[in-house]
Amino acid sequence: MANIIIVGAQWGDEGKGKIVDYLSEKADVIARYQGGNNAGHTVVINNKKFIFHLIPSGILHKGKICIIGNGVVVDPSVLIEEINSLKKKKIKVDGKLYLSKNAHLIMPYHKVIEKESEKFKGFKKIGTTGRGIGPAYVDKIARTGIRVVDLLQPTVFKEKLKANLTIINFLLKNLYNAPCLKEKVLYSEYMDYAKKLSKYIVDTDIIINVMISKNKNIIFEGAQGTLLDVDHGTYPYVTSSSATAGGACTGLGVGPTNITKVLGISKVYTTRVGGGPFPTEIKDSVGEMLREKGLEYGATTGRPRRCGWLDMVVLRHSARVNGLTGIALTKLDVLDGLKTIKICTSYKHKGKIYKEFPKEINIMEECKPIYKEYKGWNTSTVGIKEFTKLPERARIYIKEIENMLGVEVQMISTGQKRDEVILLKNIYL
Numbered sequence: 001m002a003n004i005i006i007v008g009a010q011w012g013d014e015g016k017g018k019i020v021d022y023l024s025e026k027a028d029v030i031a032r033y034q035g036g037n038n039a040g041h042t043v044v045i046n047n048k049k050f051i052f053h054l055i056p057s058g059i060l061h062k063g064k065i066c067i068i069g070n071g072v073v074v075d076p077s078v079l080i081e082e083i084n085s086l087k088k089k090k091i092k093v094d095g096k097l098y099l100s101k102n103a104h105l106i107m108p109y110h111k112v113i114e115k116e117s118e119k120f121k122g123f124k125k126i127g128t129t130g131r132g133i134g135p136a137y138v139d140k141i142a143r144t145g146i147r148v149v150d151l152l153q154p155t156v157f158k159e160k161l162k163a164n165l166t167i168i169n170f171l172l173k174n175l176y177n178a179p180c181l182k183e184k185v186l187y188s189e190y191m192d193y194a195k196k197l198s199k200y201i202v203d204t205d206i207i208i209n210v211m212i213s214k215n216k217n218i219i220f221e222g223a224q225g226t227l228l229d230v231d232h233g234t235y236p237y238v239t240s241s242s243a244t245a246g247g248a249c250t251g252l253g254v255g256p257t258n259i260t261k262v263l264g265i266s267k268v269y270t271t272r273v274g275g276g277p278f279p280t281e282i283k284d285s286v287g288e289m290l291r292e293k294g295l296e297y298g299a300t301t302g303r304p305r306r307c308g309w310l311d312m313v314v315l316r317h318s319a320r321v322n323g324l325t326g327i328a329l330t331k332l333d334v335l336d337g338l339k340t341i342k343i344c345t346s347y348k349h350k351g352k353i354y355k356e357f358p359k360e361i362n363i364m365e366e367c368k369p370i371y372k373e374y375k376g377w378n379t380s381t382v383g384i385k386e387f388t389k390l391p392e393r394a395r396i397y398i399k400e401i402e403n404m405l406g407v408e409v410q411m412i413s414t415g416q417k418r419d420e421v422i423l424l425k426n427i428y429l
Helices: 018-024 076-088 110-118 131-142 148-151 154-174 183-200 202-211 246-252 287-294 312-322 361-366 394-407
Strands: 003-010 029-030 041-045 050-053 066-067 097-100 218-221 261-267 270-272 304-306 326-330 338-351 352-354 370-376 407-412 419-424
Touching: 003 018, 003 312, 018 041, 018 218, 018 261, 018 407, 029 202, 076 183, 076 370, 097 131, 097 183, 097 202, 097 261, 110 131, 110 154, 148 154, 148 287, 154 183, 202 218, 202 246, 246 312, 261 312, 261 338, 287 407, 326 394, 338 394, 370 394, 394 407
Parallel strands: 003 218, 003 261, 029 066, 029 218, 066 097, 261 326, 326 407
Antiparallel strands: 041 050, 270 304, 338 352, 338 370, 407 419
């Protein structure tokens, strides 16, 4: 039995989708535990690209149970579109996909509020996706949220919708000078969603704990990354959920004593999307090369990602707050051909050296990275599946990461395709 949390160790976009897909072959259950359709996981199989926003990428494997947990906020229209897209591609969904009754719904007013409120933030914009994720989590914490289970109770749904729109429409009219939303239109729209999604809605916490009791292999799939965690990230430039390993327990209703491993996913360089501090950001031609060669554009929004060198201050922070038992490195091939590769070992701010992640956002915004330089390798690593066949300098670079982090490198991705992976350790043992 192995209950493995897959968590992003940077600012998201680390390649979790591919790693989850690869590990899903030997898993029985793949369960998503937080975030919403602001996340995008990309998997390439036989040169066909699959992009997932809500459904766990393990759905591509036969006979797997896929769960969308209570910690996820769900836009019904996006989920239905994703289900239909998979069915058109002959991917079986019914009987494999389960949606938690306790997951909260993203409503149209969440998207409107997010877009309108972002306009008020001026130069301090966070850079949200505009998909209503944050406001949905706000309503959840404020205890005014509408849950998936409410779709199955029309009277309850209508009462909650009416109460929420009273406040929302007041704000839209008087604060944002935006059009009001109509109760009848939203009610009709969501009752239609209820008909299409009802067969997927269950008590997912019961399902997953039964599977644990039967000693099944389970993957807990996270979205975004540690530095976007609402508690442990670069606040306020973060997402609205617990993107660290701890979110897997609350987001699925699983006790921490049932977790056996935590696998962190990290690129061999660093990226982030939107606003916020990024000490190792590269703003020259090398940064552009990483973006173009690494296809660093958001799977959800298409926004270009900011690119920079690998940051060990960030990774040490991730290893600590997640309790990483191993790490998977992705996009090694993107560094092919670079003459010099850098790793940030610490920060410097006003004469002070920071080896650990500073919590003060102003220090993160102003600090300068201290680098250690390595010679690059002048050959392709694309598709290599054995560590010993990597160029010597690539092996040195990977071992340096392992030694600096103090966490074992267990997987290395050497390309976009599903099988372009070096497995250094059986993750399930």
